[in-house]
Amino acid sequence: MSPRNKVAILGGPPIFNTPLNIVRPRFPQDEIIFDRFKAALRSGQVTNNSPWVVEFEAQLSKYLDVPTLNFCNGQAALLAMMKAADIEGKEVIVPSFTFSATPHAVRWCGGIPIFADIKNDGSLTIDPEDVERKISSKTAAIMGVCPYGIAADYEALHDIGKRHGIKVYFDSAPAFGTKVDGKLVGGFGDAQIFSFHATKAFSTMEGGCVCSNDKAFMERVKNIRNFGLMANGDCEEPGFNGKMPEIAALIGIEQLKTFHEAAAVRRQAVARIRKGLENIPGLTVAQAPANQEPIWLYLPVIVDAAQYGLNRDQVAAVFEKENLFVRKYYSPPCHHLTTYKQAGEVLPHTETAAYNVVALPVYNDMTEDECDGIVQAFVDAHRSAAQIAELRI
Amino acid sequence: MSPRNKVAILGGPPIFNTPLNIVRPRFPQDEIIFDRFKAALRSGQVTNNSPWVVEFEAQLSKYLDVPTLNFCNGQAALLAMMKAADIEGKEVIVPSFTFSATPHAVRWCGGIPIFADIKNDGSLTIDPEDVERKISSKTAAIMGVCPYGIAADYEALHDIGKRHGIKVYFDSAPAFGTKVDGKLVGGFGDAQIFSFHATKAFSTMEGGCVCSNDKAFMERVKNIRNFGLMANGDCEEPGFNGKMPEIAALIGIEQLKTFHEAAAVRRQAVARIRKGLENIPGLTVAQAPANQEPIWLYLPVIVDAAQYGLNRDQVAAVFEKENLFVRKYYSPPCHHLTTYKQAGEVLPHTETAAYNVVALPVYNDMTEDECDGIVQAFVDAHRSAAQIAELRI
Numbered sequence: 028m029s030p031r032n033k034v035a036i037l038g039g040p041p042i043f044n045t046p047l048n049i050v051r052p053r054f055p056q057d058e059i060i061f062d063r064f065k066a067a068l069r070s071g072q073v074t075n076n077s078p079w080v081v082e083f084e085a086q087l088s089k090y091l092d093v094p095t096l097n098f099c100n101g102q103a104a105l106l107a108m109m110k111a112a113d114i115e116g117k118e119v120i121v122p123s124f125t126f127s128a129t130p131h132a133v134r135w136c137g138g139i140p141i142f143a144d145i146k147n148d149g150s151l152t153i154d155p156e157d158v159e160r161k162i163s164s165k166t167a168a169i170m171g172v173c174p175y176g177i178a179a180d181y182e183a184l185h186d187i188g189k190r191h192g193i194k195v196y197f198d199s200a201p202a203f204g205t206k207v208d209g210k211l212v213g214g215f216g217d218a219q220i221f222s223f224h225a226t227k228a229f230s231t232m233e234g235g236c237v238c239s240n241d242k243a244f245m246e247r248v249k250n251i252r253n254f255g256l257m258a259n260g261d262c263e264e265p266g267f268n269g270k271m272p273e274i275a276a277l278i279g280i281e282q283l284k285t286f287h288e289a290a291a292v293r294r295q296a297v298a299r300i301r302k303g304l305e306n307i308p309g310l311t312v313a314q315a316p317a318n319q320e321p322i323w324l325y326l327p328v329i330v331d332a333a334q335y336g337l338n339r340d341q342v343a344a345v346f347e348k349e350n351l352f353v354r355k356y357y358s359p360p361c362h363h364l365t366t367y368k369q370a371g372e373v374l375p376h377t378e379t380a381a382y383n384v385v386a387l388p389v390y391n392d393m394t395e396d397e398c399d400g401i402v403q404a405f406v407d408a409h410r411s412a413a414q415i416a417e418l419r420i
Numbered sequence: 421m422s423p424r425n426k427v428a429i430l431g432g433p434p435i436f437n438t439p440l441n442i443v444r445p446r447f448p449q450d451e452i453i454f455d456r457f458k459a460a461l462r463s464g465q466v467t468n469n470s471p472w473v474v475e476f477e478a479q480l481s482k483y484l485d486v487p488t489l490n491f492c493n494g495q496a497a498l499l500a501m502m503k504a505a506d507i508e509g510k511e512v513i514v515p516s517f518t519f520s521a522t523p524h525a526v527r528w529c530g531g532i533p534i535f536a537d538i539k540n541d542g543s544l545t546i547d548p549e550d551v552e553r554k555i556s557s558k559t560a561a562i563m564g565v566c567p568y569g570i571a572a573d574y575e576a577l578h579d580i581g582k583r584h585g586i587k588v589y590f591d592s593a594p595a596f597g598t599k600v601d602g603k604l605v606g607g608f609g610d611a612q613i614f615s616f617h618a619t620k621a622f623s624t625m626e627g628g629c630v631c632s633n634d635k636a637f638m639e640r641v642k643n644i645r646n647f648g649l650m651a652n653g654d655c656e657e658p659g660f661n662g663k664m665p666e667i668a669a670l671i672g673i674e675q676l677k678t679f680h681e682a683a684a685v686r687r688q689a690v691a692r693i694r695k696g697l698e699n700i701p702g703l704t705v706a707q708a709p710a711n712q713e714p715i716w717l718y719l720p721v722i723v724d725a726a727q728y729g730l731n732r733d734q735v736a737a738v739f740e741k742e743n744l745f746v747r748k749y750y751s752p753p754c755h756h757l758t759t760y761k762q763a764g765e766v767l768p769h770t771e772t773a774a775y776n777v778v779a780l781p782v783y784n785d786m787t788e789d790e791c792d793g794i795v796q797a798f799v800d801a802h803r804s805a806a807q808i809a810e811l812r813i
Contacts, residue, residue: 052464
């Protein structure tokens with residue numbers, strides 16, 4: 028990239044000629060998918076545990092090394108997991124720094140989400156110490172989250188759960204492909220869910236799964252996925268339709284074949300952007316513990332306006348003119364949403380992150396030029412911060 | 421068909437050489453679907469109100485003559501409708517003679533399902549008189565059901581709702597295509613849902629929709645479908661992911677083009693089977709009011725064992741040997757499921773129907789031979805009833 032006299036918002040040419048959107052979903056185009064799909068349409072077996080859904084489930088169980096049940100989407104997986112967790116009328120401790128889907132699942136199952144703060148170590152994950160402070164006689168479970176694919180502190184949470192005799196679940200919607208100690212996550216806690224939504228690194232268009240080594244729990248999850256119907260025709264608790272359609276499984280099976288390559292590209296992209304940003308004042312790039320290799324659904328950067336010269340909202344507006352579309356995930360934090368707001372609740376690290384974060388795109392096929400363009404956007408905006416600030420955007 | 425000496429269960433040849441399953445889903449195979457799907461996969465726009473989902477929604481709204489919102493499946497549509505109905509802690513009167521999905525949706529939304537009996541007029545639909553008896557100070561709504569596609573008594577329920585100041589909803593999961601007074605149903609009551617599941621006459625593999633002329637209600641349903649997120653980024657109530665994927669819409673758009681033909685075939689098949697069964701003692705074929713043209717997802721027949729010579733379970737077992745696979749929908753009735761059972765609750769017409777019904781298959785491409793084979797199965801089983809009864813099946 029040639030140096031510019033001006034950033035785009037001040038009249039210069041944009042860094043990117045075509046928009047860099049927050050996601051760039053990539054789907055396999057192999058004829059095998061369409062051949063199998065056509066056969067499924069001919070046979071009429073397009074859902075209800077159709078053959079390729081069953082096959083995909085077997086492949087996932089092997090891939091993740093934990094029994095896995097497919098769902099039509101990640102939220103359905105989360106609802107089934109929470110339903111089987113027996114939380115009605117009880118409290119579930121969750122982070123506030125997460126997509127609202129997390130506390131929603133607790134509410135749908137009749138539970139009360141109790142928000143814990145996140146750590147101040149750059150991982151943006153739920154703080155086990157604050158979790159422990161928030162345990163009460165009504166606590167039924169802890170639900171950790173893996174924001175952006177950064178795994179929550181599994182060991183510390185597991186230890187707390189054990190000491191207090193409460194279950195530990197993980198909403199790992201964005202974390203399919205993340206490794207801890209060299210091993211793909213999936214068997215964390217009492218159960219764990221993933222989303223395969225189009226925005227995710229591993230996608231079946233819409234889809235998701237529940238993973239658990241607890242046989243009885245998974246039997247219940249399976250029944251809940253099919254309206255709560257049991258093999259004997261009776262029903263002991265209401266379920267819903269959480270079934271994955273055949274076509275999603277067909278896509279997933281092909282995705283799985285090349286996913287390790289996509290994961291490598293994502294991690295290289297993050298390393299390159301991280302290196303590029305390291306000397307710019309006022310930017311804190313999220314950092315996972317050393318034993319982790321997150322899948323990096325996005326790369327979150329916390330902007331310290333005083334040092335960087337522009338605040339998060341200004342950065343996002345400036346970048347938009349560069350054709351770089353970032354997101355303010357997760358902002359507002361859940362405890363500031365009307366449905367969860369409680370007077371006086373303060374979660375300092377969550378609030379700092381939520382109101383200063385920009386989530387940068389990370390793609391399965393990201394190029395080095397794209398990484399460098401993102402770095403340039405930060406460099407140039409910082410250099411022109413004073414002028415940009417005068418625009419009062 | 422040539423006359424047989426014996427029914428299959430007594431050693432004769434089966435009526436059907438290939439199994440007549442309870443459903444025979446038919447999906448379009450047009451290249452336009454695959455061309456559009458491939459383009460969607462290339463673009464990455466495979467969900468989240470993708471272009472063909474929006475188009476399909478517009479087509480459905482026009483077809484049904486009521487604003488319509490797509491969902492990933494019928495149960496998601498039902499959940500969203502009940503959520504927007506504000507029933508938390510309140511009672512909703514529903515039939516017990518329905519798929520358990522109906523009361524489940526009430527429970528998921530924090531409501532209490534109160535079961536009303538069905539009419540004794542052969543329609544198998546909720547009895548408005550019993551509904552009125554069950555209204556209490558806690559009643560928030562009535563949810564009628566259109567079993568097998570037979571429309572509930574819309575006018576009577578609407579009248580009750582009006583007099584008591586309570587809302588009237590319809591779980592019309594199987595009824596897409598049913599006509600009342602010559603008009604496609606869709607705008608019944610305060611809101612109505614349909615399922616597009618593979619088992620349904622109109623199918624998008626998995627899918628469903630909510631229909632309502634109430635603008636504010638539909639705005640809420642739309643937000644609920646997307647996690648409860650509002651345009652301003654806030655959230656006033658928990659939603660979930662109810663989004664229909666692009667491929668379901670692509671299938672639906674093609675299905676819609678020929679659906680009137682499928683509907684005609686289904687109605688002709690039902691008329692032919694009905695005529696064939698009319699002189700067999702002990703069989704009551706479900707009958708819709710004269711102003712209706714149901715889509716007939718299945719054709720329910722109530723078997724009076726004393727007159728017919730075999731009970732419903734025997735009939736189903738005998739038919740299985742003829743390669744004719746019927747279902748015992750909806751049995752057990754919801755008020756006999758463990759999760760809903762209450763000591764002493766008796767719904768006489770519901771129980772008679774539930775424990776004596778066989779649901780016969782009706783296909784979009786049913787042949788006259790198939791209809792005649794079904795009739796023959798009933799004729800032959802009745803003729804051999806005494807011998808079959810000796811088998812003690």
